[in-house]
Amino acid sequence: MASGQLLCFARLFLLVPQLSSDAPDTILPDIQEAYERHQDLQLVCGAPLSARPQPGLTNRVFRLEAEKGTFFLRLPRLEAAGNIDRKAEARNLMLAAATGIAVPPVFCDAEAGILVTRAVEVTGSPADLSEQPSYSLARALGEALGQLHGSGVTFEGLLDPDSVLQAQWQGLRDAVRCREEMTGLEIVLQPIGAGTAGGTDRVLVPSHGDPSPGNCLMSSDQLWLIDWEFSGMSDPAWDLAYAVLEHEMSADEEQVFLKAYAATGAAVPEADRLGVMKAKCDAVSALWALEQLAAGRDEDVFLPFARQRRGRALRQLARLS
Template sequence: MPHPTNTSPADIDEAVIAALAAHPDIALLCGEVRQAEPQAGLTNRVFRLRADKGDFFLRLPRVETAGSINRKGEAENLVIAAGLGLALPALFIDCDAGVLLTAAVSDLEKPEDLPARLGLALGALHGSGEVFHGRLDPHETYLAQRRQLRNFQDLPDELRTLEALMERFAKEEAVGGEGPVLVPSHGDMSPGNCLVTPDRLWLIDWEYSGMSDPAWDLAYTILEHGFDQAQEVQFLAAYRSVAEDPVPANARLARMKSRCDAISALWALEQVASGRDRIRFLGFAKVRLKRVFDRKTSS
């Protein structure tokens, strides 16, 4: 993206100025901040700080989501993931405020072998034997979101159909005794959280991490990166080459794809209900719900 050439302290976002004032250790680590460039992000506000001592990423929580995330659990899991060489180490973290500072990453690219590189990264994480703080249960996550939206007035027919489908999935898994072995999981493998350079792949934003079904990270990666069939094969083959456990069966992975889309749709509807951009988030939800129902029709 183009970088401004004449940014002055007066041009820096007020939230960044407030964070620097509240956390003087950040200024000691960065030196004087010359620029604060907003980065993409839905859950948090992220800025690339250009400062006397280098470039940094500053993560600030949005008001709407500030109290909904276990930041202490996130910090514990981030330390573990950094030890595995998968996460950018925290230079400064305030769990109570949700403020995080890391070094910035430059020379980002989207290589042709991205599916394989993501598969190797997740295989290393899932097969590490580490124990993350917290648990991410996809069905419980869906149920909690659905309860929060019980009075939501938009899309009533779609939500009733979705509820019946998710309950059917839960019953099928209960009958089949498909309880997975839980593994340390990132929980939000969207493209914006996967920073790829010529030499490394870094996973950022560990706020939804926890012990989970390995199918969650796998399905979410395939969906959010838009892998075609050949890329999905490459991704799963790379994962299989390093992970301790086998790749989930096709039927379970397909169900998890639908769960991930359903949860993403409900998350977007939660944003609408909280007063955020209605057109943007309602459109996001409709796209995800359509994928769930299209997948059901074609299965």
């Protein structure tokens, strides 16, 4: 996405049920087609030997065993093709890799949305991270985000939570079945004064946009952030609030996380500002789930999710009032 252009696709990166990865190891037709269309894959990875699908919503991701090693191969989903600026993602990924917190790509075709990185050996699966009350994870994530936010690089794209919320709200105006579930969230749409997440004194920093458990890989000596599709310049409170919520950090873990962030030299947002952003993050999640309901998707999955996130957002605002 061109610099300064609004990134309004937060609805795509929330923690919802992922796709199954139980398919057998095999060379799938999609991978064979990718090799045929992009002959450099043969040069970089060597001939494919086996591939196992990994969980994912906006991409098809495979753990690829090939002649030259083990890789992660990402192929885009057609239904998400128009929602992601792959050129901006590729540029931001290279900048993040230069800071040492992103896995460097060994092959990247921004036009096709194909990305290959070497596999990182992790200490636990991404799905396990959110279930382990780990101070080491909180500390490592705080250090990584502080390093990114303080790097001084300029990412392409703009992630503005207020604009995302306004766009979601407008899109749901005529969804009759969602009106009751939206009650109370209108307060989150408004800037809540200078010095808060919606104020006019914001400093924008290069942001990952989606530091959820599935995008954190802990190796033996560091944490890597993956999937930079929704990266851009944003209020630093977005990454911090989103990380605390999606990793379900305890109060003690949050303090470890923020202290590690501050230790990098990055400025921790005021408590009220961070609290407001937590409410905005949950409101984005709730409205995203309501968008799925309006589109006719499974009510048993998305309605409880929407209600849980809406309730948490409103409780957070009540604590701040």
